[in-house]
Amino acid sequence: MAKKTYALPNIITPANPVIFNPEVCNGCNHCVEVCQVDVYIPNPEKGKPPVILHPDECWYCGCCVNDCPRPGAITFNWPVQQRAYWKDKATGKVLRDSQ
Amino acid sequence: MTRWHDFIEKDGKPPVWPYPIHYDKEQEIDTDVLVIGGGIAGCWAAISAARKGVRVALVEKGDTVRSGAGGPGCDHWCNAPANPLSNVDPDEWAQHMAEAPYSNGIGTQIQCREDWDTLLEMEQMGGKIRDTKDEYVGARGRDEKTKLMISPRYTRVHSYIPGMQKPVTFKSNPEGKLNNVVIRVWGSTFKPILKRECKRLGVKIFDRVMVTSLLTEKGVQGARVIGATGFNNRTGEFMVFKSKAAVLATAGNWSLFLLNTELAGYNTFRSRTTTGDGTAMAWRAGAALTVMERTGIMMLSTGFKHTWYGGAGDASYENVPLVDANGKKLPWPTQGWEDAGAMRPTPENMEKIIKGIQSGEYALPFYGDFPAMPEVERRTTWRMMLGEESTTRNIIDSYEKGGFDPAKHLLQNYSFIEGNSPAQWRTAGGGPVIDWDLKSTLDGLYVAGEQTFSAGDHSYAAATGRYAGRKAADYSRQTGETKVSKDQVTLEKARIYAPVRRTEGIDWKELHAGISRAMQYFCSEYKTEQLLKMGLDALKEIEEVFVPRLYALDPHKLMRSIEDLSLLTHGQAIINASLARQSSSRMLNFFRIDYPKVDPPEWTKFVTVHLENNKVKAGELPLDYYGDMKANYEARNKDYTGVYKGK
Ligand SMILES: Cc1cc2nc3c(=O)[nH]c(=O)nc-3n(C[C@H](O)[C@H](O)[C@H](O)COP(=O)(O)OP(=O)(O)OC[C@H]3O[C@@H](n4cnc5c(N)ncnc54)[C@H](O)[C@@H]3O)c2cc1C
Numbered sequence: 048m049a050k051k052t053y054a055l056p057n058i059i060t061p062a063n064p065v066i067f068n069p070e071v072c073n074g075c076n077h078c079v080e081v082c083q084v085d086v087y088i089p090n091p092e093k094g095k096p097p098v099i100l101h102p103d104e105c106w107y108c109g110c111c112v113n114d115c116p117r118p119g120a121i122t123f124n125w126p127v128q129q130r131a132y133w134k135d136k137a138t139g140k141v142l143r144d145s146q
Numbered sequence: 147m148t149r150w151h152d153f154i155e156k157d158g159k160p161p162v163w164p165y166p167i168h169y170d171k172e173q174e175i176d177t178d179v180l181v182i183g184g185g186i187a188g189c190w191a192a193i194s195a196a197r198k199g200v201r202v203a204l205v206e207k208g209d210t211v212r213s214g215a216g217g218p219g220c221d222h223w224c225n226a227p228a229n230p231l232s233n234v235d236p237d238e239w240a241q242h243m244a245e246a247p248y249s250n251g252i253g254t255q256i257q258c259r260e261d262w263d264t265l266l267e268m269e270q271m272g273g274k275i276r277d278t279k280d281e282y283v284g285a286r287g288r289d290e291k292t293k294l295m296i297s298p299r300y301t302r303v304h305s306y307i308p309g310m311q312k313p314v315t316f317k318s319n320p321e322g323k324l325n326n327v328v329i330r331v332w333g334s335t336f337k338p339i340l341k342r343e344c345k346r347l348g349v350k351i352f353d354r355v356m357v358t359s360l361l362t363e364k365g366v367q368g369a370r371v372i373g374a375t376g377f378n379n380r381t382g383e384f385m386v387f388k389s390k391a392a393v394l395a396t397a398g399n400w401s402l403f404l405l406n407t408e409l410a411g412y413n414t415f416r417s418r419t420t421t422g423d424g425t426a427m428a429w430r431a432g433a434a435l436t437v438m439e440r441t442g443i444m445m446l447s448t449g450f451k452h453t454w455y456g457g458a459g460d461a462s463y464e465n466v467p468l469v470d471a472n473g474k475k476l477p478w479p480t481q482g483w484e485d486a487g488a489m490r491p492t493p494e495n496m497e498k499i500i501k502g503i504q505s506g507e508y509a510l511p512f513y514g515d516f517p518a519m520p521e522v523e524r525r526t527t528w529r530m531m532l533g534e535e536s537t538t539r540n541i542i543d544s545y546e547k548g549g550f551d552p553a554k555h556l557l558q559n560y561s562f563i564e565g566n567s568p569a570q571w572r573t574a575g576g577g578p579v580i581d582w583d584l585k586s587t588l589d590g591l592y593v594a595g596e597q598t599f600s601a602g603d604h605s606y607a608a609a610t611g612r613y614a615g616r617k618a619a620d621y622s623r624q625t626g627e628t629k630v631s632k633d634q635v636t637l638e639k640a641r642i643y644a645p646v647r648r649t650e651g652i653d654w655k656e657l658h659a660g661i662s663r664a665m666q667y668f669c670s671e672y673k674t675e676q677l678l679k680m681g682l683d684a685l686k687e688i689e690e691v692f693v694p695r696l697y698a699l700d701p702h703k704l705m706r707s708i709e710d711l712s713l714l715t716h717g718q719a720i721i722n723a724s725l726a727r728q729s730s731s732r733m734l735n736f737f738r739i740d741y742p743k744v745d746p747p748e749w750t751k752f753v754t755v756h757l758e759n760n761k762v763k764a765g766e767l768p769l770d771y772y773g774d775m776k777a778n779y780e781a782r783n784k785d786y787t788g789v790y791k792g793k
């Protein structure tokens with residue numbers, strides 16, 4: 048069945064400062080509380096990962112990830128243009144954070 | 147289902163606002179000391195006031211647990227000359243720091259005298275300040291007996307740029323040993339501890355409340371401060387705080403010149419909450435402000451370029467040698483022991499580097515050569531410094547996940563390859579005039595941390611917060627109750643809620659950009675009286691034409707809208723101060739085409755501005771208005787008892 052296409056405005060960028068793993072996250076909302084700019088709101092469905100409502104206000108402080116009590120529930124995600132470059136000293140090969 | 151548009155796609159509608167809406171509700175809170183801003187300075191102010199036994203309320207826009215610039219962490223406890231490993235006398239170091247014109251001698255003296263005590267109190271509360279697990283044995287600067295770790299920063303003079311300050315032989319350090327004034331700390335542990343201690347002491351914490359204005363006696367501009375108003379940025383509920391003394395600690399304004407609200411987060415050096423609210427409310431209440439004209443381009447983390455502390459951070463971290471693309475060492479300081487923690491090359495070395503790039507001597511891009519470092523130094527820089535220095539922990543965690551190994555890999559540096567275009571990002575370094583009690587020119591209003599003019603760093607914020615808290619507590623004991631002016635509250639309520647009464651018009655982002663644009667055009671490196679006056683007209687037009695169209699769909703957007711109004715007011719104060727200074731000044735990074743003389747003696751003074759009956763009044767203060775720093779500090783602090791001994 049074809050997916051319904053909605054008329055949505057452009058997505059705010061960068062849109063995903065973090066990536067949640069719904070298998071691990073239990074929706075405790077601790078990350079919602081530690082974020083000083085209120086990037087998140089609690090998910091309307093209890094037990095589910097928070098909703099990223101204001102990604103454009105994220106300052107990439109990492110507190111939500113660092114303070115999450117469940118390892119692996121939330122992963123930090125640099126926007127494409129902020130990804131680092133580095134170089135292998137032995138081979139001279141230029142590498143990039145391309146997770 | 148973690149993005150709002152997922153909900154549209156699934157249910158055909160966005161999620162509903164998750165918090166109850168209470169625009170019509172009002173709460174009144176009565177306290178002795180009111181602390182505005184729960185960052186580093188604010189938390190310390192609340193703790194020290196509460197330890198004096200008075201009632202304290204702490205109001206924070208975010209959540210006190212991690213809010214503010216120091217919320218995520220801190221790895222340098224700067225300028226702690228009273229620490230046991232220091233080789234320089236605290237008063238002499240303070241004097242040295244304050245020699246730079248337009249510095250804040252009062253805050254500096256307090257920092258140098260008291261921030262070691264402050265750090266010991268942090269340790270008492272559970273903060274980690276020593277290498278107790280012997281993780282960094284062998285690292286330079288580590289002291290085996292105390293297990294403190296000294297940093298190479300400021301080991302010679304208080305400067306980031308070698309040669310900017312003449313070499314000094316301190317009387318207290320005649321042999322010229324390293325000064326040892328900066329201590330590495332495990333600051334990611336600090337903020338949650340501060341919040342816990344506030345709670346333990348019975349401080350009433352109001353998280354997610356944005357303070358919007360100061361209340362004054364009879365509502366008169368310039369009168370004693372007797373409280374503040376605010377609103378909850380999740381529910382919209384209005385708050386009236388009645389207090390006997392207030393401590394303002396909302397830090398500075400880091401987004402005034404920043405046009406883009408979408409990409410700002412990882413390229414500025416502060417979170418979006420730092421919008422100059424405190425300075426704007428002090429100005430409207432009639433407090434005198436100073437150093438407001440200092441709004442030069444920041445050399446540190448340039449807007450929309452790579453930042454030291456942001457994503458893909460510049461590799462010029464402490465002790466990491468910088469090399470060119472062929473591995474050739476550059477004459478670039480490495481914030482290391484050999485260059486006394488310098489962060490930027492001297493102008494001569496910079497010229498050498500640029501010429502070298504053009505002639506092909508140095509190949510771009512440059513790299514931070516982590517593998518060349520001794521193992522323990524590399525680990526100290528990578529694990530400890532970046533692990534603790536605020537927003538940088540992301541870097542080590544995410545790069546390692548991406549395969550970066552500092553023992554094998556050189557980390558790219560972005561200098562030069564980003565181009566030369568100037569940053570759209572400037573500092574706003576002013577704040578209220580303060581006296582030796584850290585009191586502003588208004589009775590009942592104290593100031594701490596980056597909220598003070600020419601402020602310093604984390605330890606400065608902690609020490610001045612702790613100091614302002616105890617002074618405010620003392621004052622609150624001597625003063626009586628007063629009645630809040632109903633009219634003042636009514637007017638403020640009308641101002642705050644206007645945007646939620648509208649359903650269309652201009653949103654906060656558009657207004658923000660409009661204000662920033664006006665500041666960029668009319669208060670840039672090219673300043674003249676005509677341009678500055680055009681700037682005031684432009685801001686007035688924004689105030690009269692566009693602010694009345696501002697609309698906000700929920701309490702969060704209302705907060706951002708009211709922040710815009712702070713930016714606008716802050717911009718007006720800056721332009722008025724810029725008009726009042728009729729000279730150029732290198733130290734203030736302030737250049738007027740119509741007054742080109744640089745730092746003429748007759749203008750080497752603080753320019754002040756304040757409002758009287760809503761009219762701008764300019765004034766001045768001598769550069770050393772605070773007098774003999776040691777004598778004045780001692781005269782005002784005979785009762786200082788050092789490290790907290792209570793329970
Ligand atoms: C990435 C990074 C790394 C750093 N590393 C170091 C370091 O290693 N060593 C060092 O010495 N310094 C460091 N600093 C600087 C240090 O963090 C700051 O100097 C210090 O936090 C300033 O403290 P403050 O209390 O003045 O401001 P902040 O800690 O920023 O607190 C201000 C608080 O006021 C709140 N606020 C603002 N407006 C309102 C309002 N209207 N109502 C209520 N609350 C409001 C804010 O939400 C915020 O919590 C670093 C800063 C950054 C960003």
Ligand code: SF4
Pocket residue numbers: 067071072073074075076077078079096097114115116117120121
């Ligand atoms: S990501 Fe972590 S902190 Fe956030 S809701 Fe899930 S489990 Fe809780």
Ligand code: SF4
Pocket residue numbers: 064081082083084085086087104105106107108109110111112
């Ligand atoms: S990284 Fe910081 S600002 Fe961004 S969502 Fe997490 S806590 Fe909030």
